[in-house]
Amino acid sequence: xxxxxxxxxxxxxxxxxxxxxxxxxxxxxxxxxxxxxxxxxxxxxxxxxxxxxxxxxxxxxxxxxxxxxxxxxxxxxxxxxxxxxxxxxxxxxxxxxxxxxxxxxxxxxxxxxxxxxxxxxxxxxxxxxxxxxxxxxxxxxxxxxxxxxxxxxxxxxxxxxxxxxxxxxxxxxxxxxxxxxxxxxxxxxxxxxxxxxxxxxxxxxxxxxxxxxxxxxxxxxxxxxxxxxxxxxxxxxxxxxxxxxxxxxxxxxxxxxxxxxxxxxxxxxxxxxxxxxxxxxxxxxxxxxxxxxxxxxxxxxxxxxxxxxxxxxxxxxxxxxxxxxxxxxxxxxxx
Amino acid sequence: xxxxxxxxxxxxxxxxxxxxxxxxxxxxxxxxxxxxxxxxxxxxxxxxxxxxxxxxxxxxxxxxxxxxxxxxxxxxxxxxxxxxxxxxxxxxxxxxxxxxxxxxxxxxxxxxxxxxxxxxxxxxxxxxxxxxxxxxxxxxxxxxxxxxxxxxxxxxxxxxxxxxxxxxxxxxxxxxxxxxxxxxxxxxxxxxxxxxxxxxxxxxxxxxxxxxxxxxxxxxxxxxxxxxxxxxxxxxxxxxxxxxxxxxxxxxxxxxxxxxxxxxxxxxxxxxxxxxxxxxxxxxxxxxxxxxxxxxxxxxxxxxxxxxxxxxxxxxxxxxxxxxxxxxxxxxxxxxxxxxxxxxxxxxxxxxxxxxxxxxxxxxxxxxxxxxxxxxxxxxxxxxxxxxxxxxxxxxxxxxxxxxxxxxxxxxxxxxxxxxxxxxxxxxxxxxxxxxxxxxxxxxxxxxxxxxxxxxxxxxxxxxxxxxxxxxxxxxxxxxxxxxxxxxxxxxxxxxxxxxxxxxxxxxxxxxxxxxxxxxxxxxxxxxxxxxxxxx
Numbered sequence: 001x002x003x004x005x006x007x008x009x010x011x012x013x014x015x016x017x018x019x020x021x022x023x024x025x026x027x028x029x030x031x032x033x034x035x036x037x038x039x040x041x042x043x044x045x046x047x048x049x050x051x052x053x054x055x056x057x058x059x060x061x062x063x064x065x066x067x068x069x070x071x072x073x074x075x076x077x078x079x080x081x082x083x084x085x086x087x088x089x090x091x092x093x094x095x096x097x098x099x100x101x102x103x104x105x106x107x108x109x110x111x112x113x114x115x116x117x118x119x120x121x122x123x124x125x126x127x128x129x130x131x132x133x134x135x136x137x138x139x140x141x142x143x144x145x146x147x148x149x150x151x152x153x154x155x156x157x158x159x160x161x162x163x164x165x166x167x168x169x170x171x172x173x174x175x176x177x178x179x180x181x182x183x184x185x186x187x188x189x190x191x192x193x194x195x196x197x198x199x200x201x202x203x204x205x206x207x208x209x210x211x212x213x214x215x216x217x218x219x220x221x222x223x224x225x226x227x228x229x230x231x232x233x234x235x236x237x238x239x240x241x242x243x244x245x246x247x248x249x250x251x252x253x254x255x256x257x258x259x260x261x262x263x264x265x266x267x268x269x270x271x272x273x274x275x276x277x278x279x280x281x282x283x284x285x286x287x288x289x290x291x292x293x294x295x296x297x298x299x300x301x302x303x304x305x306x307x308x309x310x311x312x313x314x315x316x317x318x319x320x321x322x323x324x325x326x327x328x329x330x331x332x333x334x335x
Numbered sequence: 336x337x338x339x340x341x342x343x344x345x346x347x348x349x350x351x352x353x354x355x356x357x358x359x360x361x362x363x364x365x366x367x368x369x370x371x372x373x374x375x376x377x378x379x380x381x382x383x384x385x386x387x388x389x390x391x392x393x394x395x396x397x398x399x400x401x402x403x404x405x406x407x408x409x410x411x412x413x414x415x416x417x418x419x420x421x422x423x424x425x426x427x428x429x430x431x432x433x434x435x436x437x438x439x440x441x442x443x444x445x446x447x448x449x450x451x452x453x454x455x456x457x458x459x460x461x462x463x464x465x466x467x468x469x470x471x472x473x474x475x476x477x478x479x480x481x482x483x484x485x486x487x488x489x490x491x492x493x494x495x496x497x498x499x500x501x502x503x504x505x506x507x508x509x510x511x512x513x514x515x516x517x518x519x520x521x522x523x524x525x526x527x528x529x530x531x532x533x534x535x536x537x538x539x540x541x542x543x544x545x546x547x548x549x550x551x552x553x554x555x556x557x558x559x560x561x562x563x564x565x566x567x568x569x570x571x572x573x574x575x576x577x578x579x580x581x582x583x584x585x586x587x588x589x590x591x592x593x594x595x596x597x598x599x600x601x602x603x604x605x606x607x608x609x610x611x612x613x614x615x616x617x618x619x620x621x622x623x624x625x626x627x628x629x630x631x632x633x634x635x636x637x638x639x640x641x642x643x644x645x646x647x648x649x650x651x652x653x654x655x656x657x658x659x660x661x662x663x664x665x666x667x668x669x670x671x672x673x674x675x676x677x678x679x680x681x682x683x684x685x686x687x688x689x690x691x692x693x694x695x696x697x698x699x700x701x702x703x704x705x706x707x708x709x710x711x712x713x714x715x716x717x718x719x720x721x722x723x724x725x726x727x728x729x730x731x732x733x734x735x736x737x738x739x740x741x742x743x744x745x746x747x748x749x750x751x752x753x754x755x756x757x758x759x760x761x762x763x764x765x766x767x768x769x770x771x772x773x774x775x776x777x778x779x780x781x782x783x784x785x786x787x788x789x790x791x792x793x794x795x796x797x798x799x800x801x802x803x804x805x806x807x808x809x810x811x812x813x814x815x816x817x818x819x820x821x822x823x824x825x826x827x828x829x830x831x832x833x834x835x836x837x838x839x840x841x842x843x844x845x846x847x848x849x850x851x852x853x854x855x856x857x858x859x860x861x862x863x864x865x866x867x868x869x870x871x
Contacts, residue, residue, distance in 0.1 A: 054421075057416075061666060065498055065736055065737070066738060069739055069741045070741075072703050073710070075486055082739075087691050104426075104503045107501055108406035111346075112345075112346060116798075126426075195348055196427055200442075200447050200451065271464050281415065285506075285579055290738075292665060293692055294692050294695055298670065299671070302670065307642075308639070309642065315540075320547060326574055332769075
């Protein structure tokens with residue numbers, strides 16, 4: 001529980017920084033230009049370095065996890081996706097994994113049971129919440145593109161319109177706003193309530209959720225409560241995008257909190273567990289073919305080792321073998 | 336010792352800071368240290384007599400530097416390791432998938448936490464936030480207590496890969512455990528049950544340390560036993576140059592029970608189809624305990640298979656029923672000791688089938704080979720001879736999740752017996768539960784851990800015993816055959832264990848055989864029918 005508190009306090013502290021910096025010290029230029037640019041730079045450089053560091057280590061062995069029948073005899077139906085033997089199979093396996101979280105979909109809970117010993121129950125809720133969470137985030141990021149483009153790409157407009165399907169109140173409450181809040185609440189509660197997950201959770205696990213929650217909440221506040229001049233924000237965003245910075249005038253401190261938290265999230269990304277977003281593409285148990293007996297796989301550092309050769313071995317056992325009438329290589333041994 | 340009720344399992348760990356909790360070396364849960372003699376024979380680093388339960392592990396002076404340098408090397412060599420250190424989000428999908436966690440309730444047996452044991456140290460010494468924010472970033476100092484904890488938990492993982500199936504990023508605890516054991520080896524912390532068989536295997540060619548003369552004697556004994564059962568005198572070629580096929584099996588097959596009956600099964604099939612093959616006294620072991628120790632040791636022990644195939648001038652290699660042996664052959668052998676360009680693409684001399692899936696490694700699994708024989712009608716089989724048994728099939732972790740050989744053994748079983756029932760679907764095929772004794776943990780001194788770890792498997796067997804009256808578990812792994820009888824005796828009772836080829840041997844109608852009244856175990860074949868008559 002102490003880890004949860006640390007994470008909460010840390011998040012509050014982060015929120016106070018822009019409130020203090022802009023509200024009291026009036027550092028608008030610093031918080032609207034320097035922070036976003038440097039955060040994005042850290043994000044970009046950090047992410048590239050992270051991926052380079054992964055790629056710089058070779059994958060020495062072909063270790064796919066086979067979740068289905070191998071391809072062997074012609075009359076046995078092999079599992080094309082679960083035990084892929086070519087690039088198309090790999091593509092399908094990765095596609096399903098990345099777009100639909102397939103491994104998570106398989107999840108089931110193991111429950112001790114007094115008379116039946118064990119019970120396995122399907123656990124689709126976690127999958128559903130995870131997938132809703134990730135897709136909502138994606139749509140939200142996508143929706144923000146309308147701040148960076150003039151004219152707004154039609155696909156972004158279309159997505160926004162779908163998001164605003166239920167026209168409740170003005171401005172419309174968006175689907176993703178609700179879904180992402182419910183999902184974050186679920187993920188947070190799960191970490192707190194489920195004893196196994198609580199046991200393994202680190203400060204950073206709670207922190208990421210609090211951080212995302214604050215980003216989303218400030219975003220919602222900006223939309224519904226502390227309304228900002230959207231044209232002013234757009235001018236600011238375009239300014240950043242076109243390297244022609246502009247300091248927004250008609251926004252409140254809530255905007256600066258939102259901007260600062262998003263910047264922090266970007267800068268934190270390459271140093272946190274959030275890198276799973278990129279790492280999943282490289283996972284060797286999923287992205288390699290199950291064909292290591294068909295095509296030789298090469299290990300770049302496959303160095304020679306000291307083995308015991310047949311000759312050394314026979315030297316020790318030759319007499320014994322001759323006595324037992326086992327064929328040997330060297331019949332006559334010079335003594 | 337029969338247990339009707341399972342232990343009071345508790346899968347809800349109580350709140351505590353795991354980083355500060357020490358590993359407790361309770362008798363019955365850990366393996367003994369490796370004997371000095373065998374450490375020296377293999378030339379392992381920092382050799383010494385040492386036991387895990389002693390207070391002082393006599394670690395080398397600079398052990399911390401050795402571990403950190405070793406970790407750096409492994410991170411540079413294995414993308415899997417580096418990636419798995421970085422991308423876990425601790426979502427908890429794997430927590431209750433480990434048989435050791437289910438059986439012991441020890442939270443550090445949750446796969447994610449097993450990896451966190453290494454990850455916490457990785458963060459402290461290899462990441463920026465960990466170096467700066469220390470424990471606030473989930474980082475932990477490397478201390479002797481941490482090293483002891485590593486030893487305890489990396490030798491309480493059977494590298495079965497079940498958790499990896501459920502991980503959304505495919506994080507593989509087997510890789511993590513392998514890295515952990517590589518590191519422990521660097522400071523001379525190894526276990527007897529791995530190092531001794533490995534050293535035996537290096538010297539004599541097999542884990543059990545069977546010298547060539549005794550190897551021949553046991554095969555002669557098998558020949559006599561088959562003659563007694565069938566009236567047919569078969570030929571068992573050893574070290575025969577120019578044979579078409581080299582046959583390699585785990586050594587337990589010719590020196591342990593119930594493996595022995597599987598051996599009889601192989602020999603009968605080979606004789607019946609007139610296979611041109613040979614055994615080898617040098618490559619008298621397919622199993623490879625090096626896999627449970629380090630890359631180097633695995634490679635050193637595996638080298639003899641190709642070397643012997645070359646010396647004997649065979650065309651290709653056939654491999655017996657074994658789990659981890661097949662992980663090495665399927666996913667490692669060609670890479671570490673190939674290319675096998677002196678061999679030919681495997682073709683069944685009986686059916687003409689080309690084993691295209693093995694065209695580079697040139698080694699075929701006996702279940703693939705026999706399934707092909709049966710499919711082409713090359714074996715005459717009398718299923719009734721296995722009627723005494725109601726059979727289920729236990730998929731071995733390695734062959735299921737690292738190879739995908741799922742249908743071949745089932746096809747064979749359906750053709751050699753009448754009563755075959757599957758265990759619950761959450762516990763078979765790729766979701767199979769480990770026997771609890773794999774990856775070098777089949778020792779006697781850690782029996783408590785083994786029985787607890789094997790509990791989920793025993794549960795599933797108990798289930799089919801209650802439901803269908805199952806009294807025989809068939810499997811294709813030498814460790815299973817050794818450990819399941821103990822496990823099932825303890826939890827279930829009245830269920831025996833056999834290899835797939837034992838059942839093939841029973842059902843096989845051989846040309847010129849006398850009336851078969853006994854099965855390969857020397858028990859009357861018709862017992863089942865007699866019992867039924869008695870009941871009436």
